[in-house]
Amino acid sequence: ASGGIPIPAAKPFPARASAGGDPSWASFYATERDWKWIVIHHSDDDSGCCAKYDKVHRDKGWDCCGYDFVIGNGTQTADGQIEVGRRWVLQSTGAHAKTPDNRFNEYGVGIVLVGEFEHGGGPTARQYDALVRLTKWLMARYHISADRVLRHGDCKATACPGKNFPWARFIADIS
Numbered sequence: 001a002s003g004g005i006p007i008p009a010a011k012p013f014p015a016r017a018s019a020g021g022d023p024s025w026a027s028f029y030a031t032e033r034d035w036k037w038i039v040i041h042h043s044d045d046d047s048g049c050c051a052k053y054d055k056v057h058r059d060k061g062w063d064c065c066g067y068d069f070v071i072g073n074g075t076q077t078a079d080g081q082i083e084v085g086r087r088w089v090l091q092s093t094g095a096h097a098k099t100p101d102n103r104f105n106e107y108g109v110g111i112v113l114v115g116e117f118e119h120g121g122g123p124t125a126r127q128y129d130a131l132v133r134l135t136k137w138l139m140a141r142y143h144i145s146a147d148r149v150l151r152h153g154d155c156k157a158t159a160c161p162g163k164n165f166p167w168a169r170f171i172a173d174i175s
Contacts (some may be wrong), residue, residue, distance in 0.1 A: 080126025117162025
């Protein structure tokens with residue numbers, strides 16, 4: 001189980017582009033959505049994991065963790081560990097980038113890196129490498145161009161993923 005959720009038996013792998021990603025990243029359990037964006041976040045705290053954000057978001061009245069993927073920083077999960085959230089498994093609408101038309105939740109994959117990158121440091125080297133691998137896989141699988149990989153702050157007024165996230169380097173590395 002990923003993120004503490006039960007996972008049903010796997011379905012045959014859908015015919016989509018492959019970029020050599022971890023097999024756990026593919027949703028075998030639901031019809032895949034037509035994803036159009038990838039939205040990058042920081043958790044704005046120093047310690048966390050998918051289960052923690054699931055609880056925090058449920059306490060806010062949401063049905064589960066708002067993100068599709070959580071990348072650990074070595075506190076509550078391994079440094080660079082990619083946790084697959086329930087929203088991704090079920091291919092359900094996200095709760096990570098609310099806008100009036102909700103397009104970034106409807107058609108955007110939400111990836112959060114555990115850490116506070118506005119006032120603290122940036123992501124760890126392992127987190128960053130995991131993010132690049134996951135993002136490139138999502139881009140290849142869903143035909144998402146680099147100009148549709150966004151910071152949370154590109155979707156709404158927020159500093160997320162923080163001024164210490166190496167955005168220019170990241171865009172160069174995924175392009």
